[in-house]
Amino acid sequence: MANVHNWQIGREMNYPYEAAFPKRQFAFVFNINRCIACQSCTMACKSTWTFNKGQEHMWWANVETKPYGGYPQFWDMKTLELLEKANPGAQNWSGKPGADKKQPYGKFDGITVFEAQKMLTPDSARVLGYLPTDEEWNSPNIYEDNPVGKKGVRGELDKEGVELPEHKTWFFYLARICNHCSYPACLAACPRKAIYKRPEDGIVLIDQEQCRGYRKCVEACPYKKTMYRGNTRVSEKCIACYPRVEGKDPETGGQPMETRCMTACIGQIRMQGLVKMNRDGSWTEDRYNPLYYMIHVAKVALPLYPQFGTSPNGFYIPPRWVPRDYLRQMFGPGVDEAIERYTYPDRELLAVLQLFRRSNRIIFRYQIKEGPKVYEATLRGRKITLYNDTVIAYGQDGKEIFRTTIDEPLHVRPGKHANSI
Amino acid sequence: MTATDFIRYEPRFVEDALFYALRGHEREREFQRERNRLYAIADPDQRDSAFQKFDQEWFQRLDLAAPIDRAIGEQPLLARNLARCLVARAPGKKEEGAELFVNPQANGIERAAAGIFLQPQSLLDSTSLLALLRHELLHLADMLDPGFGYEPTLPAAEGGPTHDRLLADRYRILWDATIDGRLARRGWARESARVERLLEFSRAFSMFGAETEQVFSRFFDAEAPSHAGLVAFAYDPRGSLGAPSAKPHPGSRCALCGFPTHDFEPEPDRLPAHALAELTRDFPRWRPNHGLCRQCADLYRACPLSTRAATII
Numbered sequence: 140m141a142n143v144h145n146w147q148i149g150r151e152m153n154y155p156y157e158a159a160f161p162k163r164q165f166a167f168v169f170n171i172n173r174c175i176a177c178q179s180c181t182m183a184c185k186s187t188w189t190f191n192k193g194q195e196h197m198w199w200a201n202v203e204t205k206p207y208g209g210y211p212q213f214w215d216m217k218t219l220e221l222l223e224k225a226n227p228g229a230q231n232w233s234g235k236p237g238a239d240k241k242q243p244y245g246k247f248d249g250i251t252v253f254e255a256q257k258m259l260t261p262d263s264a265r266v267l268g269y270l271p272t273d274e275e276w277n278s279p280n281i282y283e284d285n286p287v288g289k290k291g292v293r294g295e296l297d298k299e300g301v302e303l304p305e306h307k308t309w310f311f312y313l314a315r316i317c318n319h320c321s322y323p324a325c326l327a328a329c330p331r332k333a334i335y336k337r338p339e340d341g342i343v344l345i346d347q348e349q350c351r352g353y354r355k356c357v358e359a360c361p362y363k364k365t366m367y368r369g370n371t372r373v374s375e376k377c378i379a380c381y382p383r384v385e386g387k388d389p390e391t392g393g394q395p396m397e398t399r400c401m402t403a404c405i406g407q408i409r410m411q412g413l414v415k416m417n418r419d420g421s422w423t424e425d426r427y428n429p430l431y432y433m434i435h436v437a438k439v440a441l442p443l444y445p446q447f448g449t450s451p452n453g454f455y456i457p458p459r460w461v462p463r464d465y466l467r468q469m470f471g472p473g474v475d476e477a478i479e480r481y482t483y484p485d486r487e488l489l490a491v492l493q494l495f496r497r498s499n500r501i502i503f504r505y506q507i508k509e510g511p512k513v514y515e516a517t518l519r520g521r522k523i524t525l526y527n528d529t530v531i532a533y534g535q536d537g538k539e540i541f542r543t544t545i546d547e548p549l550h551v552r553p554g555k556h557a558n559s560i
Numbered sequence: 561m562t563a564t565d566f567i568r569y570e571p572r573f574v575e576d577a578l579f580y581a582l583r584g585h586e587r588e589r590e591f592q593r594e595r596n597r598l599y600a601i602a603d604p605d606q607r608d609s610a611f612q613k614f615d616q617e618w619f620q621r622l623d624l625a626a627p628i629d630r631a632i633g634e635q636p637l638l639a640r641n642l643a644r645c646l647v648a649r650a651p652g653k654k655e656e657g658a659e660l661f662v663n664p665q666a667n668g669i670e671r672a673a674a675g676i677f678l679q680p681q682s683l684l685d686s687t688s689l690l691a692l693l694r695h696e697l698l699h700l701a702d703m704l705d706p707g708f709g710y711e712p713t714l715p716a717a718e719g720g721p722t723h724d725r726l727l728a729d730r731y732r733i734l735w736d737a738t739i740d741g742r743l744a745r746r747g748w749a750r751e752s753a754r755v756e757r758l759l760e761f762s763r764a765f766s767m768f769g770a771e772t773e774q775v776f777s778r779f780f781d782a783e784a785p786s787h788a789g790l791v792a793f794a795y796d797p798r799g800s801l802g803a804p805s806a807k808p809h810p811g812s813r814c815a816l817c818g819f820p821t822h823d824f825e826p827e828p829d830r831l832p833a834h835a836l837a838e839l840t841r842d843f844p845r846w847r848p849n850h851g852l853c854r855q856c857a858d859l860y861r862a863c864p865l866s867t868r869a870a871t872i873i
Contacts, residue, residue, distance in 0.1 A: 260584065272679070274652035351596050354579070369572055372599075372611060 140253075143322065146421050147445040147471070149234065149242030153253050155265045155327045160420050161341035163413040165319045165379050166452040167401065168433050168440040170495065172459060172481070173408040176202045176283070176312040183403035184316075188378070193370035196276045199377040200400040202314045206465060207282035210315075211271035214363040215444060218252065219468070221267055222446070225255035230446065236438070236473045240421055243438065244445065244473045251448020252324055252361050266328045266359035276366075286310040303459060303482075303519070311458040314408065316400055317364040317377035318443065318451030319343045321420055325376070328359030340413055341452065342379040350374055361447040384413070384501070394534050395501040407496040412503070413535075420450070427504045429491050429532075430454075437488050439481045441470040456481055483521060489545055490530040497532065498540045504533040513546050566639055567625070567632065570648035571612045574619045576680035581624055591618060627686045628676065631693035638697065641704045643670050650677035658696035660703050662712075674700055694748050698739045702785075709787045717795075722818035730794035733757075733764045734779050738790070741780035754780060765797055767809035814853035815846060825857035835860035 142151050143158040184200035201210045209215065222230055230249030234242060255267040286308050289297040300307030319336075323343045326334040333349035334356060336342070345356070345365065350373040356365040357374060365376040380398035382388065388396050396402075401409040412430040415423035425431045433440040433454070440454035457466045457474050459482055466474040480488065490507045507530050514525035527546040534540045582588045598614060601607035619625065628647060632638055638645065650656045659675045676696070682689050703710040714731060717723030737757045743749035750756075761776045762768075768775050775797075779785065808815070810822045816839075825831070829848035831839070839860045840846060 272652070272681075273649065277651055351592070351599060353592070369575075370608065371604075372575075 145450050147442050148247035154322050160416045161338050164341035167411040168454045170408045170456040173406045174312040175406050179403040180400035183399040187399045193368045197366045198279045200316045204283050205313045207285045210279040211275035218361040225258040226250045232472045244471045266324045268358040270358045305462050306460040318453040321450035324359040324449050325356035325365045328355040402499045410495050439477045441473045445471045490528050500540050502532040503535050506531045567645045573649045574615045577683045580681045624683050627690040635697045635701045637701045637704050645674040647676045727794050734790045737779040738785040767812045808851035815850040816852045816856040821853040823854045824851045838863045
């Protein structure tokens with residue numbers, strides 16, 4: 140086992156291989172507050188990559204209703220339970236979120252999926268995990284829209300508590316794809332070294348020629364984003380639409396393009412990017428890259444279950460209405476500050492949030508041009524001021540992709556066309 | 561007919577069973593080494609066939625089918641009366657069991673086949689698997705036994721779909737009791753089988769009160785139950801025992817709506833004449849001694865009121 144630094148848990152940890160990082164890393168931010176579970180992303184992925192025989196149960200991209208839903212069912216709860224069993228009562232964080240880039244969320248003192256040796260069976264296993272049953276894979280959208288009810292009472296909704304900061308009756312949609320982790324558990328577990336991380340963009344792929352269907356990757360991935368295909372007898376996973384990321388799609392004329400699931404998102408919850416990496420696995424400071432800004436400057440977007448230890452490159456703006464203890468378990472200790480900043484966004488964050496889904500091309504840099512004050516009010520006891528700033532997005536080639544304003548253009552339909560489509 | 565001809569395994573079931581059985585097994589490496597060679601076959605169909613053949617060989621080599629062979633061998637009626645038995649994957653634990661499939665177009669032995677549905681990992685616990693199969697296959701044997709006289713559908717209940725479900729539930733409980741009783745006498749059932757089945761029986765037939773265990777024994781200790789006997793009891797528990805149908809027992813189901821109730825109408829024979837007429841029109845076989853719950857009684861008492869309201873509307 141090698142010793143590697145995982146900035147998301149703020150400490151060194153065990154990993155079966157020496158750390159090696161790509162020049163650029165595929166990463167994304169999903170704003171849960173905007174997701175309506177329309178499943179456009181799910182179907183965009185399905186109709187592109189997993190529509191063949193033997194892939195019927197495969198949903199590389201999915202949207203599940205939390206807390207009860209899951210694909211496969213109970214994926215997160217089961218891994219959390221395994222870790223808790225391996226290290227009872229000690230899966231805790233210490234310290235506080237702060238400016239230290241090596242420990243932005245504090246330090247996780249528990250064990251990761253790579254550090255639970257005594258729980259591993261057989262002895263040759265490298266990662267703590269489990270194999271979901273067929274039944275658990277069978278219902279990708281199980282418990283859709285099922286909310287948490289009144290505490291301690293079955294079958295009853297809490298009729299009060301529907302106001303922020305926390306709803307008492309709640310659910311939220313969690314959109315998921317492979318996190319193309321910096322320390323992938325699937326890669327660590329593969330006995331044939333059939334899984335690799337591309338040095339140019341950090342996308343994690345399974346070599347279909349090398350895979351022999353041992354399903355160790357399925358067992359190891361705590362997010363359960365590798366899947367076994369029965370008829371070819373090899374495992375498959377999200378490929379991050381790499382031909383698009385490489386700029387092979389004619390639409391973008393050779394420029395990097397976002398994945399199918401990102402571009403299909405009508406809720407405008409998704410933004411994907413390629414971020415620069417330092418040799419130690421931290422992100423190179425790139426102040427005006429929108430992902431860098433949201434994750435490392437504004438800190439509104441947080442990794443999904445950082446305590447698993449895989450250093451996922453999928454980040455989420457947590458839902459404002461959900462009880463904080465649940466969110467802290469899911470996104471770590473940075474939740475309170477992230478929600479605070481998202482609820483009362485500053486001028487820059489508001490502008491960056493406008494960049495979501497205005498183009499299919501990957502944004503590498505943004506610039507803000509200040510505009511006039513357009514609105515002033517009090518929100519939950521705080522004074523807020525809106526400026527109609529313009530935010531400009533630039534591509535990899537440094538050329539402008541688009542520009543948009545805070546005050547969105549409004550088109551009033553003529554009376555004679557009212558109610559028509 | 562050899563056992564191989566008679567029992568057929570779904571290839572995916574065999575493959576998954578091997579996968580679970582060989583994890584951490586001393587022969588896992590040997591299995592993988594041999595299996596890995598098959599990936600070199602370029603043609604997808606040929607490769608698929610090679611995998612299936614390879615899996616079948618290892619399935620036999622590890623004797624994973626032993627509990628299935630044994631349970632089927634214990635029921636000679638199956639091999640005599642069925643064309644084949646297919647063992648396939650069950651999507652979940654609850655779906656594990658056996659089914660009889662009949663092709664009405666075919667004749668003789670070709671008409672029927674059995675399906676056994678299991679989770680592949682269930683093969684790892686041969687004791688529990690054998691217990692499950694013995695129970696399930698005795699059901700199938702009963703269905704094939706002319707002495708049992710099985711009919712695939714139960715007669716429709718007078719009271720409609722609610723009663724159909726009630727009767728099907730009762731029938732299932734009675735049949736399960738006779739199955740486990742026979743298994744217990746052969747030393748094949750869990751020690752707790754009698755207590756568990758009695759509990760289930762007492763919930764479904766709460767009208768027997770203190771007599772419950774005695775009545776239950778007629779089924780659990782019966783060596784040659786019949787479909788007709790079980791159906792008759794399910795329809796009219798007291799009547800089929802030759803006992804006059806007494807007042808319904810608190811907690812038993814209303815003869816009309818089928819819901820359990822502790823609040824029966826105290827004197828159903830003294831309901832207003834119009835209510836009795838309306839009620840017997842809807843439920844011709846109902847008699848006052850069958851009883852009815854207060855809600856149903858109120859409904860029929862209110863009939864004239866509802867009719868008047870309907871005409872106004």
